[in-house]
Amino acid sequence: MASESRTRRRGALLLAGTAACLGLAAFRAAGTDARPASPIYGVTVPEGYRDWRLIAPALEDAPLNEVRAVLGNDLAVKAYRDGALPFPDGAILVKLAWTQMRSSEFETATVPGPATTVQVMVKDAKRYPATGGWGFGRFIDGKPVDEAQHQTCFACHEARVKERDFVFTRYAR
Amino acid sequence: MASESRTRRRGALLLAGTAACLGLAAFRAAGTDARPASPIYGVTVPEGYRDWRLIAPALEDAPLNEVRAVLGNDLAVKAYRDGALPFPDGAILVKLAWTQMRSSEFETATVPGPATTVQVMVKDAKRYPATGGWGFGRFIDGKPVDEAQHQTCFACHEARVKERDFVFTRYAR
Numbered sequence: 001m002a003s004e005s006r007t008r009r010r011g012a013l014l015l016a017g018t019a020a021c022l023g024l025a026a027f028r029a030a031g032t033d034a035r036p037a038s039p040i041y042g043v044t045v046p047e048g049y050r051d052w053r054l055i056a057p058a059l060e061d062a063p064l065n066e067v068r069a070v071l072g073n074d075l076a077v078k079a080y081r082d083g084a085l086p087f088p089d090g091a092i093l094v095k096l097a098w099t100q101m102r103s104s105e106f107e108t109a110t111v112p113g114p115a116t117t118v119q120v121m122v123k124d125a126k127r128y129p130a131t132g133g134w135g136f137g138r139f140i141d142g143k144p145v146d147e148a149q150h151q152t153c154f155a156c157h158e159a160r161v162k163e164r165d166f167v168f169t170r171y172a173r
Numbered sequence: 174m175a176s177e178s179r180t181r182r183r184g185a186l187l188l189a190g191t192a193a194c195l196g197l198a199a200f201r202a203a204g205t206d207a208r209p210a211s212p213i214y215g216v217t218v219p220e221g222y223r224d225w226r227l228i229a230p231a232l233e234d235a236p237l238n239e240v241r242a243v244l245g246n247d248l249a250v251k252a253y254r255d256g257a258l259p260f261p262d263g264a265i266l267v268k269l270a271w272t273q274m275r276s277s278e279f280e281t282a283t284v285p286g287p288a289t290t291v292q293v294m295v296k297d298a299k300r301y302p303a304t305g306g307w308g309f310g311r312f313i314d315g316k317p318v319d320e321a322q323h324q325t326c327f328a329c330h331e332a333r334v335k336e337r338d339f340v341f342t343r344y345a346r
Contacts, residue, residue, distance in 0.1 A: 054223075057230035057242045059273070059283040069230045069242060069345075098345060100232070105333045105341055110232040112345040160278045168278055172242075172271060172285040 036139075039147035043122050043137030046073070049094045053077050056172035059100070066097040067112050070169040075123075080171040086133065087165055091123040095169070116140070121167070132158065132166040209312075212320035216295050216310030219246070222267045226250050229345035232273070239270040240285050243342040253344040259306065260296045260338055268292040268342070289313070294340070305331065305339040 035044040052071035060066040072080065076091040101113030118139045125133035136153035138145045157166040208217040225244035233239040245253065249264040274286030291312045298306035309326035311318045330339040 051226055053225075054227050054242055054244065056285050057240050058276075058285075059232060059240060061281040061283075064281075067230050067232060069227055071227065096345070103231075103341070108234040108237075109341075110234075111343070112229050112231075115346065168276070168282075170284070172269070173288065 036143055038120075038135075038137035038139070038144040038150055040150045041122075041128065041131075041135035041137060043120050043135045045118055045120060045137070045139055045142060046092055046094065046122075049073075049092075049118075049120075050096075052094065054172070055080060055093065055169050058169070060097070064097075064116070065100045066116055067100050067110060068095055068097045070095045077171075085165045086125075087123045087167070089124050089126075089133075093121045093167065093169065095119040117145075118142075132162070134166055209316055211293075211308075211310035211312070211317040211323055213323045214295075214301065214304075214308035214310060216293050216308045218291055218293060218310070218312055218315060219265055219267065219295075222246075222265075222291075222293075223269075225267065227345070228253060228266065228342050231342070233270070237270075237289070238273045239289055240273050240283060241268055241270045243268045250344075258338045259298075260340070262297050262299075262306075264296040266294045266340065266342065290318075291315075305335070307339055 035047075037044050049071060052073055055070040055072045055076070058068045058070070060068060071094050073090075073092045075088055076093055079085070079087045079091055096118055097116045098112035099114055099116055100110045103109035103111045120137040120139070122128075122135040122137075123133055124135060128135045131154040134154070134157070136150060138149055138153070144150075154166070157168070161168050208220075210217050222244060225246055228243040228245045228249070231241045231243070233241060244267050246263075246265045248261055249266055252258070252260045252264055269291055270289045271285035272287055272289055273283045276282035276284045293310040293312070295301075295308040295310075296306055297308060301308045304327040307327070307330070309323060311322055311326070317323075327339070330341070334341050
């Protein structure tokens with residue numbers, strides 16, 4: 001019985017492994033990604049971004065009333081530290097935002113409440129030549145917001161921080 | 174010549190290695206650290222903390238008017254994610270604080286101005302039995318503030334967040 005059960009278990013594992021392998025092949029063949037991508041840019045929320053290093057925290061006034069943190073991948077952090085603009089291809093910035101919530105334990109402190117948006121900027125000069133080399137994605141609960149909202153990203157970055165490679169956030173030292 | 178040069182290089186490396194080793198021994202024997210330590214607790218600003226992962230951003234009202242970010246080492250991040258209290262020995266939290274500065278590029282945004290303090294909590298249950306297992310350090314420009322200020326740390330943490338292992342900051346998801 002024990003041996004039969006082991007054999008069945010091995011068979012099941014083999015089947016599962018094969019299925020996973022085929023799944024991966026399909027994924028690769030399609031060149032797509034299961035994660036939802038932003039309109040216009042096709043930007044996705046990068047995997048593991050929550051473990052990336054801090055560029056800087058920030059606040060946003062009403063009506064959003066958010067507390068935020070911008071994290072960057074290794075390429076982005078290196079560019080910031082080197083003071084090297086423009087950012088290299090592959091640099092990614094992710095802005096996490098939460099509603100401001102008064103701390104219940106410390107009267108003068110405001111802390112993150114529920115998450116609101118995750119916003120992503122991906123540098124790829126060849127892929128995004130019309131928008132300063134940046135692709136944009138704005139996500140709520142992991143899903144991209146509509147195309148109209150994505151049409152506003154670059155215009156604002158271009159109008160205000162073109163000379164800093166279209167990036168608002170500075171590295172907080 | 175090439176071989177002679179290699180031999181010399183090897184000799185130099187050996188000497189350098191030995192010197193480094195002796196230096197390390199002296200460092201260990203003295204049980205000290207070149208970095209200035211906090212009064213009462215002997216806590217230092219941990220090396221490389223700026224690369225640690227984000228626990229959460231926060232704000233502090235007047236009179237401090239700060240924007241802050243708490244970073245944690247691997248042990249601290251793991252404990253947060255596992256929801257496991259108390260924090261294990263070796264867990265370290267670092268709170269970075271900056272004065273709030275209105276963004277010059279985006280009217281409704283507030284960003285980090287000059288750095289104010291770096292505050293450190295180190296978990297070591299054996300070393301700090303009288304203060305919930307935590308050692309505290311508060312630093313301005315890398316130098317610890319005075320003993321009187323350090324005497325206030327634990328009383329406040331104990332009065333307000335004893336049931337969360339004396340830690341205010343929650344992990345921002």
